[in-house]
Amino acid sequence: MAQKVQILLEDDIDGGEATQTVTFGFDGTTYEIDLNDKNAAKLQKALTPFIEAGRKVSKTGGRAKKATTGGASAAEIRAWAKSNGYEVPDRGRIPAEVRSAFDSAS
Numbered sequence: 001m002a003q004k005v006q007i008l009l010e011d012d013i014d015g016g017e018a019t020q021t022v023t024f025g026f027d028g029t030t031y032e033i034d035l036n037d038k039n040a041a042k043l044q045k046a047l048t049p050f051i052e053a054g055r056k057v058s059k060t061g062g063r064a065k066k067a068t069t070g071g072a073s074a075a076e077i078r079a080w081a082k083s084n085g086y087e088v089p090d091r092g093r094i095p096a097e098v099r100s101a102f103d104s105a106s
Contacts, residue, residue, distance in 0.1 A: 009034040077102050 009018035011034060018034035022043060025031065035043065074094060081088045081098045084105075088098055 011036045011039055013039045072102065072106070080105070 009021065010016070011018040013033075013035065016036055019036050020040055021032055021034050022040055023030060023032050024043075024047070033043075077094055077099065078088050078090070080102055081094070084101070086098050086101065088094055
């Protein structure tokens with residue numbers, strides 16, 4: 001038996017029929033909104049001055065860039081921190097104040 005599945009998009013602004021899904025980002029968060037052509041044009045018009053004045057940021061593949069500490073490994077920083085009275089986790093991120101103290105001492 002054949003089936004036909006139909007997905008209808010509803011405009012998230014006015015509740016009418018949407019013609020497209022628009023993806024945009026703001027303040028580090030990515031959003032999607034279903035819009036008809038009229039509302040999509042309104043969004044584009046509203047954002048255009050900010051897009052034109054802004055700087056495009058390249059994606060890094062979803063991974064954070066590694067912080068540089070002059071070549072010292074996390075294990076070396078942890079060992080230094082523990083021997084100098086700092087509390088540091090055995091795994092995970094090293095607190096910025098510990099990295100700063102390590103950099104100052106080096």
